[in-house]
Amino acid sequence: MSTNTPNLPALGNTYGAFLLGTCFGLMLYGLTIYQTYRYSRLYPKDRLWIKCLIAGIALLETVHTILCIAAVYQQLVTHYFEPATLVAGNHRALSALVPVAGFTIILCQCFYVHRVYQLGSHYGYKVLVFIAIACMICEVAFLVATTVEVFRLDLARFPHLSWLVSATFGSAALAEVFLTGMLIVTLLRSRTGFKRTDSTIEVLVIYSVNTGFLVGVFDLLSFVFALILPGNLIYVSVGSVGVKCKHQTVTAEL
Secondary structure: OOOOOOOOOOOOOOHHHHHHHHHHHHHHHHHHHHHHHHHHHHOOOOOHHHHHHHHHHHHHHHHHHHHHHHHHHHHHHHOOOOHHHHOOOOOHHHHHHHHHHHHHHHHHHHHHHHHHHHHOOOHHHHHHHHHHHHHHHHHHHHHHHHHHHHHHOOOOOHHHHHHHHHHHHHHHHHHHHHHHHHHHHHHHHOOOOOHHHHHHHHHHHHHHHHHHHHHHHHHHHHHHHHHHOOOOOHHHHHHHHHHHOHHHHHHOOO
16 A cells, blocks of 8 residues: 655755754854943943944844744744645744844945945045945845745745845845945055054954955855755855844944
């Protein structure tokens, strides 16, 4: 007597990958909380909008962390032994990650736009800033479209639209390349010849290179994985870790 076994979705490259991303993200979230606390203690007289920016990013990353935990718990605990729900049914927590992650990235990029615009007075800087802003506008457009689709479609049908996710991360990576590059060039041009001042600028340049490169790598990996592996959650996992690095890039420049 033969039995027909249904084709069940794989766990390793879907929620298994997402679980690993959530674990790494939780480690970085602890660093986010520490840096937020340290900033509030070291710079109590900083401008109000910068305080609101740091608090806003920390709040969005807190919501992002809660959604990651909720998505993993819902599928791996609540729906234990119900593998069909991995591709169909309610994925609201996972879907909500898209706008939260996207607006976290945009908020951090707005800080970079302001910083580069203020530091660079040359006409060329202004042009490059507006190019970066154009990339951010494209990023917002793709983000809105992706958000609408993830709440409308089941996970099984979303791979056909993973190009939207890829386009969102691609636009973010391009904007960050412009912004980080301009920030580094601006800092290098700010050297005065005094050893103490130049040493501080060199430290800031190193921080900018390290944090900008790290964030860029995660955005690029998410862009690539969403294109070549649309049927799993590896790109979501990588993107979740990348979002947790955003707060570090901002606090490194303060």
